[in-house]
Amino acid sequence: MERTSVILLWVAFLLYGAAFAVFLYHLFSKRESMNRLGLLIAAGGWAAQTVALILRGVAAGHAPVVGAYESLAVAAWAIVTVYLLLEWRTGVKAVGLYVMPAVCIFLGLAWFNYDAPSALLPVLKSDLVVLHVTVILISVGCFFVAGGAGLIYLIEETQLKRRHTVPVIGRLPSLATLDRLIYHAILFGLPFLTMGMVAGVIRAERWGVKHWYIDATPILSVVVWALYVVFVYGHMRAGWRGRRASYFALAGLIVLLFIRFVAEPYLGNFHTYGG
Numbered sequence: 001m002e003r004t005s006v007i008l009l010w011v012a013f014l015l016y017g018a019a020f021a022v023f024l025y026h027l028f029s030k031r032e033s034m035n036r037l038g039l040l041i042a043a044g045g046w047a048a049q050t051v052a053l054i055l056r057g058v059a060a061g062h063a064p065v066v067g068a069y070e071s072l073a074v075a076a077w078a079i080v081t082v083y084l085l086l087e088w089r090t091g092v093k094a095v096g097l098y099v100m101p102a103v104c105i106f107l108g109l110a111w112f113n114y115d116a117p118s119a120l121l122p123v124l125k126s127d128l129v130v131l132h133v134t135v136i137l138i139s140v141g142c143f144f145v146a147g148g149a150g151l152i153y154l155i156e157e158t159q160l161k162r163r164h165t166v167p168v169i170g171r172l173p174s175l176a177t178l179d180r181l182i183y184h185a186i187l188f189g190l191p192f193l194t195m196g197m198v199a200g201v202i203r204a205e206r207w208g209v210k211h212w213y214i215d216a217t218p219i220l221s222v223v224v225w226a227l228y229v230v231f232v233y234g235h236m237r238a239g240w241r242g243r244r245a246s247y248f249a250l251a252g253l254i255v256l257l258f259i260r261f262v263a264e265p266y267l268g269n270f271h272t273y274g275g
Contacts, residue, residue: 008055013107016080016104018041019039019041019045019096020038022037022038023100026038027097039096042084042096045080049073053073060118063133063134065134068109068110068113069115072113076106078137079145082141083145086145090177090181092149095148095181097152128203128206131195132200136193136196136197138192139190140189142185142186142192146185146249147249149185149249152178153175153245153246154247157242186249190225194225217259220255224259
């Protein structure tokens with residue numbers, strides 16, 4: 001079963017790479033069918049990865065959210081899930097050019113940290129832990145999409161201000177469309193981040209984790225949560241949009257990446273168990 005899971009994850013990786021190639025071709029051509037084809041390929045990768053994660057969970061006997069391999073693979077899955085949902089809801093194109101390579105990088109890092117399925121440590125045997133990790137990863141998917149839209153917004157806006165723009169810029173989504181995507185992705189992800197943080201605090205208190213509140217990961221999580229709260233408030237009350245919204249989206253994403261790849265493995269011990 002684990003072998004099948006590994007094969008399917010490789011299939012997903014290859015399909016995501018193929019989707020990126022198709023999206024890139026769509027950007028330089030005027031064939032709208034290429035975007036639809038890219039979405040179908042990405043959806044196929046998502047389906048393969050979904051089955052792979054289910055099989056991994058069955059083989060391990062628990063939700064596949066423990067350790068670097070599983071958490072990175074699930075994070076990649078969450079990013080694609082949110083991307084496909086927002087693409088379907090908004091019809092915003094070109095974000096796949098950012099999402100697909102990022103997902104491939106996540107899966108590559110997951111392979112680098114591969115380990116065989118194993119039983120849960122006692123500290124991780126809790127529904128709160130599963131809830132905590134699941135909703136956090138959903139929020140990460142939302143914020144990744146928002147960050148990608150923010151990056152495209154800044155690139156497009158800079159090009160539009162120049163006299164000689166790159167021809168493909170005209171085929172990107174409008175600035176107003178990207179701005180709406182940033183806001184809705186952050187607005188959708190913020191409640192999940194909040195729930196994940198609350199679940200983490202409750203679990204830490206119940207387990208009696210000492211001084212969890214001075215660990216780097218919870219502190220930086222509060223920072224990124226406050227950043228998104230300030231943005232949503234500013235958007236609703238002061239009309240923060242455009243370049244400012246893009247900077248907020250990118251800043252939040254940078255902090256999240258720092259938490260995952262620096263704070264968790266190197267700066268604290270609150271999230272080190274389980275890999």
